[in-house]
Amino acid sequence: MHGAIDLGARQAAAKKQQERQASAGTSAAPAAPGAPGAGGGGGAYVIDVTDQSFNTDVVERSRTVPVLVDFWAEWCGPCKQLGPILEKLANEAAGKWILAKVDIDANPALAQYMQQMGIRGIPFVAMVVGGQMMPFMNQAAPEPQVRQALDQLMQALVQEGILPEGGLPEGEPVEPVEAGEPQQPQADPMYAEVEQALNAGDLDAAKAAYQRILAQTPQDPDAKRGLAAVELSQRVQAxxxxxxxxxxxxxxxxxxxxxxxxxxxxxxxxxxxxxxxxxxxxxxxxxxxxxxxxxxxxxxxxxxxxxxxxxxxxxxxxxxxxx
Known part of the structure; x- marks a missing residue:
């Protein structure tokens, strides 16, 4: 899961925004949690997700079952090619994972969040497991290729010990179960400093924290990759x-x-x-x-x-x- 995007910060920010709206008396009724078959029109295990329901339908749900998120738009031709393939595979999986579809035109907050993560185009598909989002696909592909890539991803999650062999028994949580929970080898306090900087969107502070880690352990492969990723993000921002x-x-x-x-x-x-x-x-x-x-x-x-x-x-x- 190294390099995955922790959605805990987004969830916390959304919660604070809801609290501010409630205190100001402008809170809207919360969106009903999505359920398999509740929208999407693609079968029993396909759901439509909105700005309001993302935390419940994706982040929280991902703690008990993997969620594949498909960011799409009506004007996106490749999205229309990829979407039905993902829906077919979700229904074949029969609950081993759920497909969540996000129309970025109808959900500007999620579209903006994509841009903040450096995602510059659709289709974009990500797997969310235990509150962590991993990029999966960013272009349309034939069904055999999508099926193979998805199988490889699920096998990798099993090999990493994130999912058990054969999938999850119903109701059993996915590990890690807490957003932001330190993962090995990120138990070091200096990695906590990196995580805090990244959640705050402070790339300069994250870069400095990685550099301090490498000053102490120059061969740390996770720090090397993390520093390279931060520097890449800084270069492409403008x-x-x-x-x-x-x-x-x-x-x-x-x-x-x-x-x-x-x-x-x-x-x-x-x-x-x-x-x-x-x-x-x-x-x-x-x-x-x-x-x-x-x-x-x-x-x-x-x-x-x-x-x-x-x-x-x-x-x-x-x-x-x-x-």
Whole structure:
């Protein structure tokens, strides 16, 4: 679950907002909790989720059953291709996981939250388990590919000990059960400092906390990945993703444009595309430009575990481009 987004902070903020509305006498009636079959039109295990019901229908529900969240919009063609596939698989799973659908046009608070997390486009699908959200898919794909990816994700959750083999008995909570609960090896107080900074949206403080961890334990792989992720978020904050990608496509020889485009692709989950882009930049260029592309690619490798097959593939591509 390292790298997952903890939804506890969002839940706490929403609760405080509700309390302020109640004290001001402007509280609306709470949305009825969603239930399998309560909306979505996609079967017994598909629900529609709103700004008001997200904490109940997704965050709280994820403590007893995994919830796959599909962010979509009526104007999004790929969403219309992916949505029915997810609905079919949810009904086949028969309660082993629930599909929650979020129309971002009808739910501006959730759309804004997506942007704050660095998610820049739809379709976007995430798995929420124990209050933790993990990116899953960001593009449409054929049913066999979606089915395989989902099976691999569920197997990984079992292997990590987050889900038991064969799924959860009815009513049994998912681990971890408390939002924000420290996870190994994040029991260190310095990791609590990182978590606090990230929940507050203070990337500078999170970066400084990771740097302090690495000053004490330079080989800590989680701190290395965390620092790389924070630095990536800082770099892409001020970028116009569409403009960057257009510029990179128009001028393959502009190494800085290729570097920025690779950052955009990586934060969007298009990891192979980001790595291939920089390998291509190394192959096409020489001198300082080539060295800049090479160093940036090596820095992006820190975002993933060293044994990730995508890193191994990109390292082979880099060696081929250099020699």
């Amino acid at each position: 970028l116009d993703a569409d403009a960057v990608l257009r510029k990179a496509a128009a001028d393959p020889g502009d190494v800085q444009a290729q570097i920025q485009a690779a950052d955009i692709e990586l934060v969007s989950g298009r990891i192979d595309e980001a790595f291939d882009r920089l390998v291509g930049a190394v192959r096409r260029t020489a001198g300082d430009d080539r060295d800049a592309a090479r160093k940036h690619l090596l820095a992006l490798f820190d975002m993933l575990p060293s044994d990730d097959p995508r890193v191994a593939k990109a390292r082979r591509g880099l060696q081929s481009a250099l020699f």
